[in-house]
Amino acid sequence: MLIRIRRAGDVRESEITPESLYLSRRLFLAGGAAAALGLSVNPARAEAALRALGPMRKSAFSTAEERTPYEAVTNYNNFYEFGLDKEDPAAKAHSLQPRPWSLRIDGEVARPQTFDVDDLIAKTPLEERIYRLRCVEAWSMVVPWVGFPLSSLLSRVEPTGKAKYVAFETLHDPMQMPGQNKEVLEWPYREGLRLDEAMHPLAILAVGLYGRVLPNQNGAPIRLVVPWKYGFKSIKSIVRIRLTERQPRTAWNVAAPDEYGFYANVNPDVDHPRWSQAKERRIGDFFRRDTLMFNGYGDEVAQLYSGMNLRRYF
Numbered sequence: 001m002l003i004r005i006r007r008a009g010d011v012r013e014s015e016i017t018p019e020s021l022y023l024s025r026r027l028f029l030a031g032g033a034a035a036a037l038g039l040s041v042n043p044a045r046a047e048a049a050l051r052a053l054g055p056m057r058k059s060a061f062s063t064a065e066e067r068t069p070y071e072a073v074t075n076y077n078n079f080y081e082f083g084l085d086k087e088d089p090a091a092k093a094h095s096l097q098p099r100p101w102s103l104r105i106d107g108e109v110a111r112p113q114t115f116d117v118d119d120l121i122a123k124t125p126l127e128e129r130i131y132r133l134r135c136v137e138a139w140s141m142v143v144p145w146v147g148f149p150l151s152s153l154l155s156r157v158e159p160t161g162k163a164k165y166v167a168f169e170t171l172h173d174p175m176q177m178p179g180q181n182k183e184v185l186e187w188p189y190r191e192g193l194r195l196d197e198a199m200h201p202l203a204i205l206a207v208g209l210y211g212r213v214l215p216n217q218n219g220a221p222i223r224l225v226v227p228w229k230y231g232f233k234s235i236k237s238i239v240r241i242r243l244t245e246r247q248p249r250t251a252w253n254v255a256a257p258d259e260y261g262f263y264a265n266v267n268p269d270v271d272h273p274r275w276s277q278a279k280e281r282r283i284g285d286f287f288r289r290d291t292l293m294f295n296g297y298g299d300e301v302a303q304l305y306s307g308m309n310l311r312r313y314f
């Protein structure tokens with residue numbers, strides 16, 4: 001994501017720098033900085049977290065495309081709660097404490113509930129699903145997510161007949177998320193889906209990637225992944241899900257309604273007002289490739305939008 005207040009030069013630099021070069025430079029810097037500060041992952045905790053994920057099934061929904069390396073997936077991030085630059089989340093998200101963590105689900109449901117995230121993980125069959133993530137800034141990644149269908153959780157709370165939308169909220173705690181001290185977005189970060197989109201089997205809640213527990217910078221302990229929509233819909237570090245009758249407000253739509261619509265379906269024919277969405281650069285590639293309608297998931301999701309004008313509902 002980019003917001004208006006950024007200088008045009010920032011956009012241009014990310015457009016012309018091959019991410020592979022950019023990344024190797026950032027990784028070198030990030031590794032050095034972490035070592036200098038004496039930060040390292042506690043091996044016992046990391047192992048416990050790995051075991052916590054347990055066995056997982058490979059999903060038939062996966063793409064067979066080459067995966068983006070783990071180092072790239074975890075060092076080139078958007079997570080404005082930790083700063084606006086791609087390397088900020090990996091460098092700064094250690095202040096987030098993803099456990100213990102509760103997730104509240106309420107609103108238009110028959111059985112509102114509060115789940116402990118580890119309890120949820122222990123009781124839900126996990127799957128590995130290799131999905132593309134396509135950012136509005138025209139880069140993309142292929143990530144082996146570990147998660148479960150959002151629909152399985154929504155069914156457990158029994159949406160009422162009035163529920164038409166699903167609203168999501170990130171944690172709001174400036175102590176853990178220092179970026180929330182700056183008014184770059186309306187906090188907490190919010191996102192939303194129409195209920196039928198949320199119930200689609202491709203929409204998942206991810207709790208890990210590459211077989212490991214989700215790193216903080218990728219939205220620990222639980223985040224949304226909606227592979228046919230631009231990355232900003234995939235809200236991180238979720239504490240609350242609310243079913244609603246009306247279309248909920250979303251952080252990016254509130255910040256810049258002419259640039260970021262509620263639907264945000266990947267669409268090469270509808271440009272962002274300040275740049276084209278027709279092509280993308282897969283992280284690690286040098287050449288750009290054509291962007292596919294619905295990020296390549298058209299066969300599965302196009303019927304959700306039949307009869308809708310996708311220029312108007314962008």
Ligand SMILES: Nc1nc2c(c(=O)[nH]1)N[C@H]1C(S)=C(S)[C@@H](COP(=O)(O)O)O[C@H]1N2
Pocket residue numbers: 001073076077078079080081133134135136170189217218219230231232233234235236237
């Ligand atoms: N809470 C929160 N969620 C967020 C964001 C954010 O700034 N805050 N950025 C979004 C954007 S723009 C993208 S592209 C993806 C990036 O996910 P990744 O860093 O795991 O690749 O997270 C999305 N979820």
Ligand SMILES: [Mo]
Pocket residue numbers: 001078134135136137230231232
């Ligand atoms: Mo994004």
